Amino acid sequence: MSTGLAITLIIVALIVGAVGGFFISRQYMMKYLKENPPINEDMLRMMMTQMGRKPSEKQVRQVMSQMNKATDKPEKKKK
Structure with a gap:
């Protein structure tokens, strides 16, 4: 595997993980606030x-x- 491909895959994985983590945490907080109003x-x-x-x-x-x-x-x- 070439170095360029490895770096590209790492960057793509980091971006996908960040976006996925954002949406999962957003959904969790919306559910939490709906169940436990402030x-x-x-x-x-x-x-x-x-x-x-x-x-x-x-x-x-x-x-x-x-x-x-x-x-x-x-x-x-x-x-």
């Missing part, structure tokens, strides 16, 4: 209380629905 209703209530607001159940649900719409919107565009 904020839930209890955390939202705590944040609103710390800001000096007494959140009603309607306010909490409204903010959560807005956040869910914002996170679901990019996924729907791709499909």
Whole structure:
């Protein structure tokens, strides 16, 4: 095997590995964030209380629905 062919194969393998690793890690993180959302209703209530607001159940649900719409919107565009 010539040296040029070996170097070319190594470079191609590195590029394929980097691209594959990027997409695998991206898919893993999207799945993880979907299963474990970064904020839930209890955390939202705590944040609103710390800001000096007494959140009603309607306010909490409204903010959560807005956040869910914002996170679901990019996924729907791709499909």
